[in-house]
Amino acid sequence: MGGHSCCYKQKLRKGLWSPEEDEKLIKHITKYGHGCWSSVPKQAGLQRCGKSCRLRWINYLRPDLKRGTFSQQEEDLIIELHAVLGNRWSKIAAHLPGRTDNEIKNLWNSCIKKKLRQRGIDPGTHKPLAEVDGGDDNTQSNSGKNSGTSDLQILVTPQLAMQEPTPSVSAVEKSLDESATSKSSAAPTRELFLDQFLANHESSSSCRSSNSMGYFPFSQASFAPDYGGGRTTSSALPISSNPLLWFSQTSRHLDVTNGDAISTVAPSLSSTILSTSMVPAPSCAADDALTNWYGGDCNSSRRSSVEDSGRIVLQSTCSSDSCIFPWPDLTPDKDVQVQLGGETEDLKWSEYLHGAFVASATPQAPIQPLYGDIKTGNQFPMNCFSTWHQNQQLQQQQLQASDIYGKDFQSVPLGFEHI
DNA sequence: AACGACGACAACCGCAAGAGT
DNA sequence: CACTCTTGCGGTTGTCGTCGT
Numbered sequence: 001m002g003g004h005s006c007c008y009k010q011k012l013r014k015g016l017w018s019p020e021e022d023e024k025l026i027k028h029i030t031k032y033g034h035g036c037w038s039s040v041p042k043q044a045g046l047q048r049c050g051k052s053c054r055l056r057w058i059n060y061l062r063p064d065l066k067r068g069t070f071s072q073q074e075e076d077l078i079i080e081l082h083a084v085l086g087n088r089w090s091k092i093a094a095h096l097p098g099r100t101d102n103e104i105k106n107l108w109n110s111c112i113k114k115k116l117r118q119r120g121i122d123p124g125t126h127k128p129l130a131e132v133d134g135g136d137d138n139t140q141s142n143s144g145k146n147s148g149t150s151d152l153q154i155l156v157t158p159q160l161a162m163q164e165p166t167p168s169v170s171a172v173e174k175s176l177d178e179s180a181t182s183k184s185s186a187a188p189t190r191e192l193f194l195d196q197f198l199a200n201h202e203s204s205s206s207c208r209s210s211n212s213m214g215y216f217p218f219s220q221a222s223f224a225p226d227y228g229g230g231r232t233t234s235s236a237l238p239i240s241s242n243p244l245l246w247f248s249q250t251s252r253h254l255d256v257t258n259g260d261a262i263s264t265v266a267p268s269l270s271s272t273i274l275s276t277s278m279v280p281a282p283s284c285a286a287d288d289a290l291t292n293w294y295g296g297d298c299n300s301s302r303r304s305s306v307e308d309s310g311r312i313v314l315q316s317t318c319s320s321d322s323c324i325f326p327w328p329d330l331t332p333d334k335d336v337q338v339q340l341g342g343e344t345e346d347l348k349w350s351e352y353l354h355g356a357f358v359a360s361a362t363p364q365a366p367i368q369p370l371y372g373d374i375k376t377g378n379q380f381p382m383n384c385f386s387t388w389h390q391n392q393q394l395q396q397q398q399l400q401a402s403d404i405y406g407k408d409f410q411s412v413p414l415g416f417e418h419i
Numbered sequence: 420a421a422c423g424a425c426g427a428c429a430a431c432c433g434c435a436a437g438a439g440t
Numbered sequence: 441c442a443c444t445c446t447t448g449c450g451g452t453t454g455t456c457g458t459c460g461t
Binding site for chain 3 (some may be wrong): 037087088089101105109
């Protein structure tokens with residue numbers, strides 16, 4: 001079957017998505033939610049199968065995606081989670097807000113595996129290559145389904161392995177699953193375990209000598225979030241200098257049931273938070289939703305540029321009716337043009353798209369029910385950005401003097417600049 | 420400038436599980 | 441219980457950009 005029976009019924013497009021297709025899909029899901037994916041292509045006027053639409057949305061168009069390069073800490077977390085969970089990428093992705101299983105899988109296959117081998121670690125078993133016969137890929141053929149099993153004690157982290165009693169793999173998996181699915185309702189003991197696990201992870205990461213990211217200095221208290229709700233977080237938790245990662249870290253500890261608390265913390269784009277606590281404010285007509293989503297304040301004037309670091313900077317120019325993401329003006333035959341130090345440079349569509357996502361403002365259109373069972377894909381908070389944004393100018397002034405933060409950090413505050 | 424190698428990433432494919440009938 | 445449909449997952453392939461020759 002393969003879920004592609006729909007593809008046989010008519011000649012459907014395959015391959016890369018065009019901007020128009022993206023636009024259609026986004027508009028449709030923005031307005032109606034996706035409902036039944038198999039019906040989305042027809043409803044949205046796409047010559048694609050529902051499966052392809054779903055994949056495109058989940059892996060690329062979803063507004064709560066983080067994008068950007070993985071931080072060292074994220075990589076470490078992936079490695080540790082992989083030791084526990086094996087190739088269950090979706091499970092791993094559940095612990096990395098804003099990251100997709102596909103993204104993590106690609107990272108693993110293209111980058112992390114190589115790094116592990118260079119460190120003399122077999123990526124399949126997470127054991128030293130010397131202990132693995134041959135040390136080749138054959139050894140990892142078992143890693144996918146059996147997911148680590150007995151290797152856990154040596155793999156996850158020394159701290160975790162030394163816990164008394166040592167948690168079984170199933171216990172760790174169970175705890176991980178619960179942490180990803182029911183942050184707000186987990187039993188205290190399990191949550192404690194999760195916190196311990198995560199704290200162990202963080203502390204283990206802090207032992208790494210070659211951490212290019214460094215950790216966020218606690219002395220800069222202005223960066224510390226207001227956790228609202230009094231939810232306690234681990235005081236020993238190092239905060240990454242990368243705020244995207246930082247949001248992710250904090251979001252793992254947040255009680256996401258309190259939307260107000262979220263709004264005072266940070267514009268975490270965690271899908272978990274977004275899907276569980278936020279709904280679009282119904283203050284804008286649905287037809288305007290997309291414009292507002294992408295365009296933010298239509299009265300603002302800005303243009304995009306790419307600095308030497310590659311980050312996208314919103315600077316100026318757009319007409320009052322086209323905003324930063326003027327769909328009608330953006331056709332596939334013309335690349336997005338951005339300013340680069342006075343020079344115009346083409347910008348990859350996807351970069352522009354996600355730059356615009358980051359720069360987006362309030363998605364205020366209520367989802368118009370088109371199906372009985374609506375599964376909205378755009379319930380994410382934008383109104384929470386304002387408080388967070390108030391700190392960004394100060395933060396950016398402070399951080400501009402530092403080179404320890406990655407380009408992701410540079411782009412995000414700018415992205416919210418005009419909200 | 421042309422070519423190939425390589426890496427990163429997007430997308431496809433096939434399978435399995437769950438829900439509905 | 442069998443069947444169909446839908447969704448989700450993981451493996452794999454395809455595409456594109458970059459770099460070195």
